[in-house]
Amino acid sequence: MNGPYLWVRTLILGLVALSAGANRMSSHLPSEINVSRRLRQSGDPILPAGGFGEGERDSEEPLGEKEVLRRILEEKEELLSRIGTLERANRELTLANSVIDRAPSDGRIGNTRPADCADHFVMGANRSGIYEIYPFTCLCSEPLRVYCDMETDGGGWTVFMTRQPADVPLGFNRSWSEYRSGFGDASGEFWLGNAHLHTMTSSREYALRMDAHLASGDVKFSAWNFFRVSTEVDRFRLSLSAYSDESTSRSNCLPNVNGRFFTTYDRDYDETTGNCAVTQGGGFWHYLCSNPVHPTASRSEGLTSACFSNQQDAAVFLQLKIRPVICGTSVKTIFLNANDCNKCP
Ligand SMILES: [Ca+2]
Known part of the structure; x- marks a missing residue:
C-alpha cells in the first residue's frame, strides 16, 4: 500500500511547489501527476500554457489561477479514487493469499x-x-x-x-x-x-x-x-x-x-x-x-x-x-x- 500513499505525498509536494513557484522538485515526481513539470513546460510556473490534460492548451491563453487550482483539485479527486480502488484490490489480494496459505498441504x-x-x-x-x-x-x-x-x-x-x-x-x-x-x-x-x-x-x-x-x-x-x-x-x-x-x-x-x-x-x-x-x-x-x-x-x-x-x-x-x-x-x-x-x- 506504499504506492498510493506515495502518490498522495507526491501530490502534496506538487502543490507546495506550485504555491512557491518552485520547479526544483519536479525531477522527483511521477510524470502523470507532476504538476511542477507541467507548469515548467509552459514557461510560467504559475500560469501554465501546457496546462493539465495533454494537448488541451498548446497555444492558448495562460490559465487563470482559479482554473489551475480547479484542475489540481480534479486531479486530486481522481487520484484519491484510484487510491481507494488500489487499496481495496490490495486487501482482496492479501485476504486471498491468506486462504491459499490455509489450503491443505496434500493438494486437495x-x-x-x-x-x-x-x-x-x-x-x-x-x-x-x-x-x-x-x-x-x-x-x-x-x-x-x-x-x-x-x-x-x-x-x-x-x-x-x-x-x-x-x-x-x-x-x-x-x-x-x-x-x-x-x-x-x-x-x-x-x-x-x-x-x-x-x-x-x-x-x-x-x-x-x-x-x-x-x-x-x-x-x-x-x-x-x-x-x-x-x-x-x-x-x-x-x-x-x-x-x-x-x-x-x-x-x-x-x-x-x-x-x-x-x-x-x-x-x-x-x-x-x-x-x-x-x-x-x-x-x-x-x-x-x-x-x-x-x-x-x-x-x-x-x-x-x-x-x-x-x-x-x-x-x-x-x-x-x-x-x-x-x-x-x-x-x-x-x-x-x-x-x-x-x-x-
Ligand atoms: Ca472485584
Whole structure:
C-alpha cells in the first residue's frame, strides 16, 4: 500500500511547489501527476500554457489561477479514487493469499468452509448481512450465525457485539454462562460469545475495531492491531495491542483492558473491591471500572463518553468486530480441510 500513499505525498509536494513557484522538485515526481513539470513546460510556473490534460492548451491563453487550482483539485479527486480502488484490490489480494496459505498441504481442493467473514469476503461475498461461519478445528461442528460487515474499511469484519436502537432493547446484564455462549440475534443487538471468540482468535491473528455512531451525528472508530481471548479456565483473559494511530476517536476508549479477565455480575475478576459489572451493568474485561466507555453497559451508565469526540457524546450505535490481520505471515495456517469428521470428539 506504499504506492498510493506515495502518490498522495507526491501530490502534496506538487502543490507546495506550485504555491512557491518552485520547479526544483519536479525531477522527483511521477510524470502523470507532476504538476511542477507541467507548469515548467509552459514557461510560467504559475500560469501554465501546457496546462493539465495533454494537448488541451498548446497555444492558448495562460490559465487563470482559479482554473489551475480547479484542475489540481480534479486531479486530486481522481487520484484519491484510484487510491481507494488500489487499496481495496490490495486487501482482496492479501485476504486471498491468506486462504491459499490455509489450503491443505496434500493438494486437495474444495470443501473449504469459511472460518470467519473474511473467508466469505474472499469467496466473493461483498454485501453486509448474516452469514454462517465455522470457526472450529473440526468440520463436524455446527456453523455460527454472525453479522458480516463487508463494507467498512474494505470489509471482511466478523461482528461480535452490536448495540443499536431497538423497540425492545436487548438486556446486556447477563451471567457468566450467557456471555460464554452468546446471546441476542446477529441481525440485531447481540454478543457472539466468549467461547467462540476464544476459538476464533486462537486459530488466527485478529485485529479489533470499534465503530460508533454518535448522537451528534458523528461517526468514529477505534482500532487495535491485535485481539485475542484466552480460555475459560484463564477466565477469558484479553490480549489487546496498543491503540492504533489510524483511529478517528479522540482518544483510546479501552485503555485498561489488556491482560484483564472477563467479569460478570456473578463472576468478579476485576481489581476493585466491588464488581464493575454490578455497578455498570453488562460484562466486560474490567480492571478498575475506569474505561472511558463500557460497551455492554446500560446506555445511561456506559455509552456516553468523551473518548469519541471533543464533547461528551453518547453512542447510539456501537459495534465491536474482528478481522484477520492482513499482513502476510501473521495469519496463522490452519487446515480445515485436513480434519477428519470421524475423529470429532
Ligand atoms: Ca472485584
